[in-house]
Amino acid sequence: DAGVTQSPTHLIKTRGQQVTLRCSPKSGHDTVSWYQQALGQGPQFIFQYYEEEERQRGNFPDRFSGHQFPNYSSELNVNALLLGDSALYLCASSLAISPRGTNEKLFFGSGTQLSVL
Amino acid sequence: LAKTTQPISMDSYEGQEVNITCSHNNIATNDYITWYQQFPSQGPRFIIQGYKTKVTNEVASLFIPADRKSSTLSLPRVSLSDTAVYYCLVGDGDSSYKLIFGSGTRLLVRP
Numbered sequence: 001d002a003g004v005t006q007s008p009t010h011l012i013k014t015r016g017q018q019v020t021l022r023c024s025p026k027s028g029h030d031t032v033s034w035y036q037q038a039l040g041q042g043p044q045f046i047f048q049y050y051e052e053e054e055r056q057r058g059n060f061p062d063r064f065s066g067h068q069f070p071n072y073s074s075e076l077n078v079n080a081l082l083l084g085d086s087a088l089y090l091c092a093s094s095l096a097i098s099p100r101g102t103n104e105k106l107f108f109g110s111g112t113q114l115s116v117l
Numbered sequence: 118l119a120k121t122t123q124p125i126s127m128d129s130y131e132g133q134e135v136n137i138t139c140s141h142n143n144i145a146t147n148d149y150i151t152w153y154q155q156f157p158s159q160g161p162r163f164i165i166q167g168y169k170t171k172v173t174n175e176v177a178s179l180f181i182p183a184d185r186k187s188s189t190l191s192l193p194r195v196s197l198s199d200t201a202v203y204y205c206l207v208g209d210g211d212s213s214y215k216l217i218f219g220s221g222t223r224l225l226v227r228p
Contacts, residue, residue, distance in 0.1 A: 004160070035218075042204055042218035043161065090160050105151070108160025 002027065004093050004109035012115045013081050019114060021076040025093030026107045031055075032074040033106065034066060035090040043090055049074055078114075086116045121205050121219035128225050135192045137222050139205030142186060150181060150188045151206040155221070161204060165190070192224075200226045 005024045013019050025032050031050045035043035045058035049068035063079045072093075078085055092106040122140040129135045141150070149168050153161035165172060167179040167188070178191040192199060205219040 042221045045217070088158075092160070105163050105166065106153075106161070108162070110159050113158075 004107050006091050006109035006112050010113045014117050017081050018079045021112045023074045023091030025072050029093035030072050031094045033092045034076045037088040081116045083116050088113050123219045123222045126223040130227050135195050137190045140187045141207045144207050152190045153204045155202045195226045197226050
């Protein structure tokens, strides 16, 4: 049984470009959350998708957008890249069994390391 | 917004017991406290989750006092492979889906 898979593993972009990161959740999971982790920092919540809709969003600008597909996989899009967007982007999947997110056990992928030059 | 506070770093030696404490305010009544472990260039990995009192599994114990404003992760007899960053995770009392990671505790286990 495959866990959470993310692609690509590494990506290099230049300022102003756009990027799309992909995530396939653990088998049987229906909820996908995205996190940004800067070097030496804890993961910061970007947003969560459930039933193909954004259920909640963290303090990230509209340049960050996402999508969830009927098979529960998800994409994270970042437009107009800034140097400060360089980070490890983590996808986590879970089962949405309650409206209280903390009760869910998150399964994380290994992340996509994005470097913006 | 809920905020968690953990020690920035801890040092230990192989075979010792390590206790890492996390302080958290505004924890919601129905929220659980969850701890994750993260190795470099990997995503966090679930360790243990609890609501109150004590929870134990094959790798750790979690102690939560009655007021639930803190929790302590206990790792028995650590080994070199336990060197990692440990995060305390609680739900945001104002926005239940906005999960907040703490700053993390960098545990270094020495031979």
